[in-house]
Amino acid sequence: MNVQIDHSLEEIRRFRPSPEFAAQAVAGPELAEAASADRLAFWADQARSLLTWSTPFTRTLDWSNPPFAKWFDDGELNVAANCLDRHVEAGNGDRVALYFEGEPGDSRAITYAELTAEVKRAANVLIGLGVKPGDRVAVYLPLIPEAVIAMLAIARVGAIHSVVFGGFSADSLASRIDDAEASVVITADGGYRKGKVFPLKPTVDEAVAKSAGSVGHVLVVRRGENEVDWVEGRDHWWHELAAEASDEHEAPAFNAEHPLFILYTSGTTGKPKGILHTSGGYLTQAAFTHRNVFDLHPERDVYWCTADVGWITGHSYVVYGPLANGATQVIYEGTPDTPHPGRWWEIIEKYGVTIFYTAPTAIRSFMKAGRQIPQSFNLRTLRVLGSVGEPINPEAWIWYRHVIGGGSIPVVDTWWQTETGAIMISALPGITDLKPGSAQVPVPGISIDVLTDEGDPVDGTSGGLLTVTEPWPSMLRGIWGDPERFQETYWAKFGDRYFAGDGARRDEDGDIWLLGRVDDVMNVSGHRLSTAEIESSLVAHPLTAEAAVVGASDETTGQAVVAFVILKDRQVSAASDTEATSQELRAHVAKEIGAIARPRQVFIVNELPKTRSGKIMRRLLRDLAEGREVGDTTTLADTSIMEIISAQVR
Ligand code: WTA
Numbered sequence: 001m002n003v004q005i006d007h008s009l010e011e012i013r014r015f016r017p018s019p020e021f022a023a024q025a026v027a028g029p030e031l032a033e034a035a036s037a038d039r040l041a042f043w044a045d046q047a048r049s050l051l052t053w054s055t056p057f058t059r060t061l062d063w064s065n066p067p068f069a070k071w072f073d074d075g076e077l078n079v080a081a082n083c084l085d086r087h088v089e090a091g092n093g094d095r096v097a098l099y100f101e102g103e104p105g106d107s108r109a110i111t112y113a114e115l116t117a118e119v120k121r122a123a124n125v126l127i128g129l130g131v132k133p134g135d136r137v138a139v140y141l142p143l144i145p146e147a148v149i150a151m152l153a154i155a156r157v158g159a160i161h162s163v164v165f166g167g168f169s170a171d172s173l174a175s176r177i178d179d180a181e182a183s184v185v186i187t188a189d190g191g192y193r194k195g196k197v198f199p200l201k202p203t204v205d206e207a208v209a210k211s212a213g214s215v216g217h218v219l220v221v222r223r224g225e226n227e228v229d230w231v232e233g234r235d236h237w238w239h240e241l242a243a244e245a246s247d248e249h250e251a252p253a254f255n256a257e258h259p260l261f262i263l264y265t266s267g268t269t270g271k272p273k274g275i276l277h278t279s280g281g282y283l284t285q286a287a288f289t290h291r292n293v294f295d296l297h298p299e300r301d302v303y304w305c306t307a308d309v310g311w312i313t314g315h316s317y318v319v320y321g322p323l324a325n326g327a328t329q330v331i332y333e334g335t336p337d338t339p340h341p342g343r344w345w346e347i348i349e350k351y352g353v354t355i356f357y358t359a360p361t362a363i364r365s366f367m368k369a370g371r372q373i374p375q376s377f378n379l380r381t382l383r384v385l386g387s388v389g390e391p392i393n394p395e396a397w398i399w400y401r402h403v404i405g406g407g408s409i410p411v412v413d414t415w416w417q418t419e420t421g422a423i424m425i426s427a428l429p430g431i432t433d434l435k436p437g438s439a440q441v442p443v444p445g446i447s448i449d450v451l452t453d454e455g456d457p458v459d460g461t462s463g464g465l466l467t468v469t470e471p472w473p474s475m476l477r478g479i480w481g482d483p484e485r486f487q488e489t490y491w492a493k494f495g496d497r498y499f500a501g502d503g504a505r506r507d508e509d510g511d512i513w514l515l516g517r518v519d520d521v522m523n524v525s526g527h528r529l530s531t532a533e534i535e536s537s538l539v540a541h542p543l544t545a546e547a548a549v550v551g552a553s554d555e556t557t558g559q560a561v562v563a564f565v566i567l568k569d570r571q572v573s574a575a576s577d578t579e580a581t582s583q584e585l586r587a588h589v590a591k592e593i594g595a596i597a598r599p600r601q602v603f604i605v606n607e608l609p610k611t612r613s614g615k616i617m618r619r620l621l622r623d624l625a626e627g628r629e630v631g632d633t634t635t636l637a638d639t640s641i642m643e644i645i646s647a648q649v650r
Pocket of ligand 1: 265311312313387388389390391392413414415416417418419439500501502514516517523526527528
């Protein structure tokens with residue numbers, strides 16, 4: 001195919017699915033037709049055909065008390081048994097569920113029969129530690145098979161997991177343990193990262209000591225073989241308890257609305273929100289989208305999603321979607337460039353990966369490193385590529401399709417959120433004409449609209465606010481312990497329509513283009529960070545009087561954290577070594593929140609731009625951070641302030 005890579009021709013690029021691909025595709029045009037004919041009947045069909053119910057449901061949706069939805073709520077199922085036992089019972093026990101690749105090069109292939117037995121054993125371990133349905137269990141693990149096993153074992157016994165990304169600090173872990181009142185923490189001694197063992201257990205020890213005291217047991221997987229401190233009676237080795245536990249466990253049935261997990265994500269205030277997901281609806285949409293968006297043929301595909309289970313992508317597209325569908329997938333513990341910059345491509349070649357799902361930030365950093373690295377591996381098993389986490393710029397999309405995909409395979413850009421639980425907007429690879437840079441169309445059964453601030457449909461192709469206008473099966477059911485915040489954050493603006501927090505526009509063809517967050521949430525390498533959370537961490541440092549944080553656009557990471565800080569003693573600040581102070585503040589944020597939150601730059605300034613009512617004008621600081629001409633300053637209390645700040649920043 002003759003492809004235009006000319007920037008100016010961006011608008012006219014379209015890629016039609018090849019006839020061969022379309023002929024074998026799981027999703028055909030009838031899917032969208034069925035969904036638009038009767039949306040609820042469509043979802044009920046999906047729930048019945050994709051999942052196995054212990055008690056069949058008769059009610060599809062209860063939306064009598066918006067925004068609190070109930071899906072399939074008189075049905076019962078066990079989520080873990082849907083991901084495991086039924087595949088074994090169907091005769092697929094010998095199919096590989098997980099190809100685990102450790103960073104040091106160790107590997108394991110785990111079949112569905114083996115994974116089922118491991119999960120049953122772990123379920124018995126949890127029961128032995130007193131875990132009951134509805135209890136919260138925190139998971140703080142590297143990306144190793146035990147992370148998947150732990151999540152499924154928790155789900156199997158009807159407890160609620162709260163997975164905390166292994167890069168988060170002890171403080172962040174402690175506040176999540178406290179908010180959910182977790183009774184057990186599952187962790188590892190350490191994991192491998194960039195060629196070294198990074199310890200996890202000490203962080204858990206510190207977090208549990210800081211927390212309010214809900215944790216009775218810490219279960220420790222041996223992975224890094226690093227020395228760890230031990231609290232007798234509280235701490236247990238996973239391998240010791242698992243060895244003693246039975247691998248017989250009958251999965252109990254739980255109501256479709258039984259809570260499955262809490263996952264914390266950044267919002268517009270300093271305090272992370274515990275997004276709550278439940279069982280039947282969540283699993284239906286995770287399985288449905290995984291199968292149709294990625295064109296999954298479980299008997300022949302090898303799927304790889306590079307996300308960590310600490311994020312929603314790892315929940316829905318490493319654990320629940322793929323395993324509910326009986327897929328064979330790769331999980332990789334380490335970083336993309338260890339021990340060499342071609343590690344990911346080597347893994348694709350080694351396992352013959354056919355479906356690959358990653359983030360634009362990764363693609364852009366590979367673009368920078370050059371195409372000769374991926375081109376020295378055989379990537380020709382690939383047949384579908386996916387992208388998630390932030391808008392993918394057309395240049396990165398084209399590079400991904402050409403250099404990684406060989407030029408003719410579909411790239412699907414998937415828009416969704418921790419809150420939506422599963423993919424909401426995406427092309428379907430056998431049907432949609434692909435358009436680089438656009439997330440394209442709502443998946444069948446999902447209703448999206450772009451509205452003005454007042455809640456009216458926008459004019460033509462103008463930009464507006466992205467909303468979901470009908471409830472969907474995998475929607476969040478609330479914020480843990482805070483129904484008011486749930487209501488206020490997502491529903492106060494447009495009534496019973498969900499406000500996503502993203503700007504968007506529709507083009508002439510009706511395709512949706514995402515325009516970034518419209519609130520104080522930043523997106524750094526596809527990870528959500530709150531300006532308020534980083535500001536409060538900076539202000540907690542003894543040197544800081546005031547801080548303002550903005551997300552500035554960054555070539556590789558999408559956005560980068562840039563902070564402007566006023567020190568307490570302005571005399572000292574003028575005289576002292578501002579470079580050392582700004583390094584210290586960067587390190588402070590990394591320690592308080594986690595390395596992903598470390599500001600790219602901290603500028604020490606004497607003033608911050610404020611309106612007459614005292615509100616910081618972040619828009620002006622963003623102009624500075626992005627090296628632009630500073631915009632309209634007329635609403636500032638003191639219009640000369642920006643000149644002073646600019647001089648200090650340069
Ligand atoms: C952004 C990650 C544009 C968006 C699954 C959203 C995207 C936030 C895309 C959710 C995409 C995610 N195009 N923007 N394909 N995917 N986003 O909760 O701003 O970590 O609101 O979920 O990421 O981030 P979260």
